[in-house]
Amino acid sequence: xxxxxxxxxxxxxxxxxGPAKYFFTAYTKxxxxxxxxxxxRLNIPVFLLGKGSNCLFDDRGFQGLVILNxxxxxxxxxxxxxxxxxxxxxxLGIKTAKAGLGGLEFASGIPGSVGGAVYMxxxxxxxxxxxxxxxxxxxxxxxxxxxxxKDDLVFGYRYSSLQKERAxxxxxxxxxxSDPLAQxxxxxxxxxxxxxxxxxxxxxxxxxxxxxGASAGQWIDALGLKGLSVGDAEVSELHGNFIINKGSARAxxxxxxxxxxxxxxxxxxxxxxxxEVKCVPYTPRVxxxx
Numbered sequence: 001x002x003x004x005x006x007x008x009x010x011x012x013x014x015x016x017x018g019p020a021k022y023f024f025t026a027y028t029k030x031x032x033x034x035x036x037x038x039x040x041r042l043n044i045p046v047f048l049l050g051k052g053s054n055c056l057f058d059d060r061g062f063q064g065l066v067i068l069n070x071x072x073x074x075x076x077x078x079x080x081x082x083x084x085x086x087x088x089x090x091x092l093g094i095k096t097a098k099a100g101l102g103g104l105e106f107a108s109g110i111p112g113s114v115g116g117a118v119y120m121x122x123x124x125x126x127x128x129x130x131x132x133x134x135x136x137x138x139x140x141x142x143x144x145x146x147x148x149x150k151d152d153l154v155f156g157y158r159y160s161s162l163q164k165e166r167a168x169x170x171x172x173x174x175x176x177x178s179d180p181l182a183q184x185x186x187x188x189x190x191x192x193x194x195x196x197x198x199x200x201x202x203x204x205x206x207x208x209x210x211x212x213g214a215s216a217g218q219w220i221d222a223l224g225l226k227g228l229s230v231g232d233a234e235v236s237e238l239h240g241n242f243i244i245n246k247g248s249a250r251a252x253x254x255x256x257x258x259x260x261x262x263x264x265x266x267x268x269x270x271x272x273x274x275x276e277v278k279c280v281p282y283t284p285r286v287x288x289x290x
Contacts, residue, residue, distance in 0.1 A: 001038060002065060008057045011049060011068060013111060014204045016251045017057025017280075022065040029071060029084070029170050036139055036168055039065045045284040048168055050086055050113025053205055054120060058282040059251045067168075069115060076101070080134065082173040085115025089122065097186035102179030103132040105186040109193040111205065115169040119162050120278075121155045125189055130155035134175040139168040158209055158276055198236045202245035207258060208273040216273055217241035219265055230257040255279075 002024050008017030022044065026032045039046045045064035049055070069086035074095065076082075081096050081104070092114060093107025106127040110117065118136055121129050133150055140146045146167075154161040162169065179185075193199070208216040220226065220240030228235045229246070231253035236242035243254055258275070266272045 002035075006066070008061060008066065011066075012052030012055055012057060012204070013202060014056060014249075014254070015202045015245050016059070016249060016254065018059050018061030018282075020062045020064075020066040023068070024065060025068045025070055026086075027070050032067065032069065032071065032168060032170060033139060033143075033145070035065070035067050037143055040143055046168075047280055047284070048085075048115065050116045051088065051111055053111040054116055054277055056204060056251060056254060056277050056279045058280065060282045062280060063283045069113065071170075073171075079176045079178060080173055081176060082171060083114045084171045085113060085118075085169045087114045089114050089117040093186055094190075096174075096176055097182040100178060100180055100182055101176040102182040102185070103127070103176040104174060105182055105189055108186045108190040109197075109199070111199075114172055118169055118172050119160055120158050120276075121160045122158075128155075130160075132174045132176060134173045136162075136172040137170040138162070138165075139170060141166040145170070196239060198238045198242050198244055201236065201242070203236070203242045204277045206241045206276050207243050208241055208261075209276045211269075211271050211273065215241075219269060219273075220261060223264055223268060225261060225264065228257065228260070230254075230260070233257045235261070 002022040004022060005019040006023035007019055009015045024035045026035055036046060047062060047066050049066055049068050071084045071086040074083040074087050074092060076099055079101060083092050089107045089110050089112050093104045096104045106124045110122055117129050135147060135149045138146050138148060210216050217240040226235050226237050226240050232246040232249035233253040234244055234246050236244050243257060262273050
C-alpha cells in the first residue's frame with residue numbers, strides 16, 4: 001500500500017530532505033482516511049504534506065509515513081467558499097477574488113495548501129485565516145471524521161489549536177463578503193510580493209515569525225545579514241526573512257544558518273527570533289502531524 005524510500009526534497013519548496021520510510025499519495029478523502037487508519041494500525045507516525053512550502057525535512061528523511069495530499073477540490077456558493085486541504089491556498093485567493101468575494105485576497109502568492117494555511121493560521125497584509133474561516137472537517141486523533149466550527153478552534157499568530165490536536169485537516173469553509181474591488185486588491189498584493197520576495201528561488205517562505213511590533217526581515221537587513229551563507233544556504237538579498245537554497249544545500253546548512261541569525265539578532269536586539277517554518281524531525285514523537 002505504501003511506497004518506501006521516496007526522497008522528500010522532491011516534494012518541498014526548499015528542495016532538501018532525505019527518504020521517507022513510507023510514502024503515500026492521497027487523491028480523495030477516502031484515501032486520507034484509509035492511509036491514516038493503516039498508519040494507526042501499524043503504530044507509525046504520520047506527516048501530512050501539502051505544497052511543501054513551510055517545512056524543513058531532515059537530511060536523513062522521516063521515520064514514518066508521509067502522506068502527500070493531492071485531493072484538490074473547491075466550490076463557491078454565495079459568499080462561502082469550501083476547499084479541500086490539498087487545494088492551492090494562493091489559487092483559492094485568486095478564484096474567490098475573481099468571483100467578486102473579499103476576505104482571501106491575502107492568500108494570493110502564499111505558496112501553500114489550504115490545509116497548511118488553516119493549520120498555521122496563515123496571514124499577510126493585516127489579514128489571516130482566522131478572520132474568515134467558518135469551519136473545517138478533520139480526521140481527529142482517534143481516526144474519526146469531525147466537523148469543527150470557528151468557535152471550536154483557538155487561533156494565534158501563526159498558530160491554530162489543530163497543531164496540538166494531532167488532526168488531519170480534510171477541508172475548510174470560509175465566510176467571505178461581496179466586494180467588486182476584490183480582484184484589483186488581490187492583484188495588487190500579488191504584484192507587491194513578486195517584487196519584494198524571492199519567488200523564483202528555492203525557499204520555504206518566511207523563516208522566522210515577526211517579533212511583536214517589529215519585522216524579522218527588517219532586523220536581519222539592519223544587521224547586514226542579507227547574503228550570509230552556509231554552504232548553499234543563503235539569506236536572500238531581496239528579503240531578509242527568506243533563506244534560499246542556491247543549489248545543493250543540506251538541511252544542516254539551513255539549521256546552522258538559522259542558528260547564526262538567531263544568535264546575532266539576540267545579541268543586538270535582546271530577543272530571539274522564533275521559527276515560522278516547521279522543522280520535521282527524523283524520528284517524530286507524535287503519531288499524526290499537520
